[in-house]
Amino acid sequence: MPTQTVADNAAVIFDRTAAQEGTAITHADNSADIVIGQTGTYFVSFNGTAAPLNASSLPETNLVQFTLNGTTQNGASTQHIFTTADETSAQSASLVFNVTSAPATLQVISSGGDFLYSGTTLNIFKIG
Numbered sequence: 499m500p501t502q503t504v505a506d507n508a509a510v511i512f513d514r515t516a517a518q519e520g521t522a523i524t525h526a527d528n529s530a531d532i533v534i535g536q537t538g539t540y541f542v543s544f545n546g547t548a549a550p551l552n553a554s555s556l557p558e559t560n561l562v563q564f565t566l567n568g569t570t571q572n573g574a575s576t577q578h579i580f581t582t583a584d585e586t587s588a589q590s591a592s593l594v595f596n597v598t599s600a601p602a603t604l605q606v607i608s609s610g611g612d613f614l615y616s617g618t619t620l621n622i623f624k625i626g
Contacts, residue, residue, distance in 0.1 A: 501616040509547070509605040510562075512620055521597060522624045532604040532622060534597050539626035543592040544576075544606050546618030552611065553583035559610045564593050567602050571595055594625070 504510055509530030518524070522536040534540065548560050559579045564571040574593035606620065 501614060502535050503538050503612060504548050504608040504615055505590040505612050507607065507609045509565075509607055510544075510615060512618070514564065520624070523622055534602045534604060535576070535600050537600050539594065539596050539622050541592065541594050542604065542620065542622040542623060543590070544618070544620050545588075545590045547586050547616050548578065548608070549586045549614045549616075550583060550611065551614055554591050555611060556583065557581045558584070560587065560589070560613050561609045562589055562591055563607050564591065565601060565607050565610070566597070566606045568609075603625055 500513060502511060509526060511530045512525065514527045515525045522534065522538070523537065524533045542564060544562065550556060550558050557579050559577060561575060561577045563575040571593055574591045576589040576591040578587035578589060580587070604622070
């Protein structure tokens with residue numbers, strides 16, 4: 499994914515779908531929404547690098563969480579407190595979750611301020 503600015507409490511956008519098998523999970527290029535079309539158990543993993551945008555507001559805490567249909571999913575998040583303007587943070591989070599009603603929409607939400615993201619990836623698998 500190209501470098502992108504993500505506003506406070508906004509979803510990270512994924513520019514393309516590298517590989518997709520089956521119809522349980524879909525993603526439209528340049529969208530933040532991962533649509534899950536079948537009930538079941540899923541595994542999701544997020545990786546990326548974040549950096550602060552506004553040095554005047556430091557220290558600034560970046561929090562990344564998964565949401566399902568707009569509800570924060572407990573048990574998986576990543577957080578970093580930025581104290582300098584040139585600091586970056588590699589961030590990773592993973593989660594096993596259940597979809598009991600389909601379709602459902604999964605997103606990766608960034609909060610705590612506006613941050614610059616690069617090299618983000620998302621992997622999601624239906625495991626049960």
